[in-house]
Amino acid sequence: MSSRRTTHALIALLTSLFLAVSVTSTPAEAQQQRKQTRGSVTWVTDTWVSGSGTGYSLSGTVSGARKRPLLLQYKGAQGWQRLARTKAVDNAFTFNGTWDWYGTHKVRVLAPATRRHSRRAFEAHRVNVVPSYTARGLAGDHNLLRFNGLRERVNPCQPIRYKLNLDDIGDGVLPIIDSVLFQFTQATGVRFKYVGRTHTIPQGRRTMDRGTDLIIAWASQSERPALAGAVAVSQIVKLDLGRDRKGRVWSVKQTGVTVNSDLTVPGSPNQAVDIALDSPSRATLGMTLLHELGHGFGLAHTDRNEAGRAQLMYFSTDNLPWSNGWFRSLFGAGDLAGLRKVGLAAGCVRD
Ligand SMILES: [Zn+2]
Structure with a gap:
């Protein structure tokens, strides 16, 4: 009987300890301890040619660790999705590659949070992915x-x-x-x-x-x-x-x-x-x-x-x-x- 009561008391103590711990480490406070990520993105061209050697090329700077992972993302039917990844080295980065899907798309560079620096989604940019040939006829011909x-x-x-x-x-x-x-x-x-x-x-x-x-x-x-x-x-x-x-x-x-x-x-x-x-x-x-x-x-x-x-x-x-x-x-x-x-x-x- 008494041992059961002790167990209850112990559980109550553990619960309050757990609560205390979780209160002191809310994500918001952890975020505040991180430095704000700074940087900029330079979009070389807004027209990207699909399936060719002249796709996209962009560069920029980002604060943070000497090698910091970065993502190039596009906004698809299911939200932001990864198009490419790279690493900023000594705060400078470039993305070079090709993208297949024709059309006007929203793209952005994302710097995921690191231990010391906050997450930063750079301003989204609109690009146009076009065929490598001139498609004949009119869009209405279908x-x-x-x-x-x-x-x-x-x-x-x-x-x-x-x-x-x-x-x-x-x-x-x-x-x-x-x-x-x-x-x-x-x-x-x-x-x-x-x-x-x-x-x-x-x-x-x-x-x-x-x-x-x-x-x-x-x-x-x-x-x-x-x-x-x-x-x-x-x-x-x-x-x-x-x-x-x-x-x-x-x-x-x-x-x-x-x-x-x-x-x-x-x-x-x-x-x-x-x-x-x-x-x-x-x-x-x-x-x-x-x-x-x-x-x-x-x-x-x-x-x-x-x-x-x-x-x-x-x-x-x-x-x-x-x-x-x-x-x-x-x-x-x-x-x-x-x-x-x-x-x-x-x-x-x-x-
Ligand atoms: Zn047919």
């Missing part, structure tokens, strides 16, 4: 897919896990696929994560691999009858109701792109596109993949006129050549504007 009146979007806030089925074509197309996916990252801010090979031909819900958001596959017309007469088809395999900041949308959960192997075997008399990104004579596999994946991201065909023909989302491979006469795997201004509306700039898609 249309969005709608199903029962609702827009279709993938959730751009998580990486798209993709698999490849190259059984019919081989690994030679890998650089083309890499370039195509990188262009979607540039246009939408979405990241892709390769999760392996598959033998699956996406046709319906039951044919899709688990843990996979996208399959790019090759198949013959006999394996995939919907391919008859088409270089490739896109199929949304799984769709759920979701919402974004503008209201209800269809959330694209799984999608597939299937290329017609009968029309893409190099050297075959039926070959319909060049297995390349760019070609002096006809449409290419790169253009086809960009087009089909554009559907998966929620883009519809452009209008059937000359302006629509200059965009990759034109309904046929009969696209206009560029001014140098070549057919190129590059999004037009309309394609890019459409992708901006379904990408990270439009915020996350929630279930």
Whole structure:
């Protein structure tokens, strides 16, 4: 009985000690003991070219330890996120690099708190990340897919896990696929994560691999009858109701792109596109993949006129050549504007 009382008393004493300790070390007081961080940032250029050697370059000074870690951050759909990190040495720092995602973004330098110096977020700065080429046409040259009146979007806030089925074509197309996916990252801010090979031909819900958001596959017309007469088809395999900041949308959960192997075997008399990104004579596999994946991201065909023909989302491979006469795997201004509306700039898609 008495020992139990002692225990209670001891617990009470410990609790009050703990309270006393926590009162004397509130974060606010610890903050006051730190010196204020001073410094400045010089932004060399406000226009950053994506996917090129001339990206961003900024420098500045910051007070604090001889080597102090710093972050370059951008404001994304989920708040401030890390773009790069560096260390100030003897109070001077530089950030040099490239950033992929097209558009106008808010960026800033953050000096996290150290033992002796306070946290300091330097004033945010607006930069414009632009393509390394001049996209042709007008921003208005695009249309969005709608199903029962609702827009279709993938959730751009998580990486798209993709698999490849190259059984019919081989690994030679890998650089083309890499370039195509990188262009979607540039246009939408979405990241892709390769999760392996598959033998699956996406046709319906039951044919899709688990843990996979996208399959790019090759198949013959006999394996995939919907391919008859088409270089490739896109199929949304799984769709759920979701919402974004503008209201209800269809959330694209799984999608597939299937290329017609009968029309893409190099050297075959039926070959319909060049297995390349760019070609002096006809449409290419790169253009086809960009087009089909554009559907998966929620883009519809452009209008059937000359302006629509200059965009990759034109309904046929009969696209206009560029001014140098070549057919190129590059999004037009309309394609890019459409992708901006379904990408990270439009915020996350929630279930
Ligand atoms: Zn199409």
